[in-house]
Amino acid sequence: MKKIILAIAVLASALCANAASNSTNAYYNTETECLGVERDGSQTLRVWATGRNRNDAREQCKKDAVYYVIFKGIQSGVGGCNKKPLINEVNAEEKYQYYFNTFFKDGGEYKKYISMEDTRNMTRKRDRRVEQIKYGLTVRVLRAELQQRLIEDGIIKP
Numbered sequence: 299m300k301k302i303i304l305a306i307a308v309l310a311s312a313l314c315a316n317a318a319s320n321s322t323n324a325y326y327n328t329e330t331e332c333l334g335v336e337r338d339g340s341q342t343l344r345v346w347a348t349g350r351n352r353n354d355a356r357e358q359c360k361k362d363a364v365y366y367v368i369f370k371g372i373q374s375g376v377g378g379c380n381k382k383p384l385i386n387e388v389n390a391e392e393k394y395q396y397y398f399n400t401f402f403k404d405g406g407e408y409k410k411y412i413s414m415e416d417t418r419n420m421t422r423k424r425d426r427r428v429e430q431i432k433y434g435l436t437v438r439v440l441r442a443e444l445q446q447r448l449i450e451d452g453i454i455k456p
Contacts, residue, residue, distance in 0.1 A: 328346040328432070328434075329346075329373075329374050330343055330344065330345050330346070330362065330363070330366045330370075330372060330374075331343065331344050331372065331374040331375035332372040332374070332375030332376060332379035332381075333375060333376060333436065334376060334378070334379070335378050335379055335380070336438070338440075338442065339440075339441050339442035340413060340438050340439060340440045340441055340442070341367065341372065341379055341380065341438065341439050341441050342436060342437070342438045343363050343366070343367075343372060343375075343436070343437055343438075343439060344375075344434060344435075344436050345359040345360075345362050345363045345366070345434070345435055345436075345437055346359065346362075346432060346433070346434045346435075347359040347361075347362050347432070347433060347435075348430045348431065348432045348433070349430060349431055349433065350430060350431075351431060352431060352433060354431075355430075355431050355432065355433035356433060356435055357404070359433060359434070359435035359437065360408065360409065360412050360435070360437060361402055361408055363412065363435075363437045363439050364402075364408045364411055364412065364439055364444065365402070366383075367383065367384060367439050367441055367444060368383060368384050368385055368444070368448070369383050369384075369385060369390070369391055370383055371383040380441065384441070384444065384445050384448060384454060385448070385453065385454055387454075390453075394453055397451070397453065407447075410440075410443075410447075411439060411440045411441075411443055411444040411447070412437055412438070412439060412440070413437075413438040413439075413440055
């Protein structure tokens with residue numbers, strides 16, 4: 299009896315692993331990457347995010363684009379992109395939490411630093427298990443203007 303239960307458990311785990319390996323998630327590059335830099339200092343980024351619906355995922359892509367430029371930097375993509383984040387200070391996110399909570403709220407200031415001129419919809423993929431949509435968007439972040447704003451607000455030094 300124990301051998302049968304063990305065999306069923308092994309078979310069930312193998313089927314689950316096979317179902318996960320048939321997923322197309324591995325074929326999508328969901329890392330934020332730089333596609334190019336404009337002469338005005340703006341960066342064109344491909345950003346991926348998830349949301350409850352298309353509009354929610356698109357807004358999260360815009361927030362993430364600005365967030366990566368400020369805190370993380372853009373590590374992948376074409377050469378010539380500024381890979382360093384605007385803020386190099388350790389724990390800056392926590393230190394200026396009040397400022398950035400307001401900055402990134404829905405409909406917040408972050409939208410002023412996104413240019414929708416270079417926006418292209420990339421791919422949309424629905425995850426049926428959690429009913430969320432993964433959405434890719436190409437956005438241009440106005441890095442020079444964003445940097446100037448953070449200097450004026452005393453977050454970074456010139």
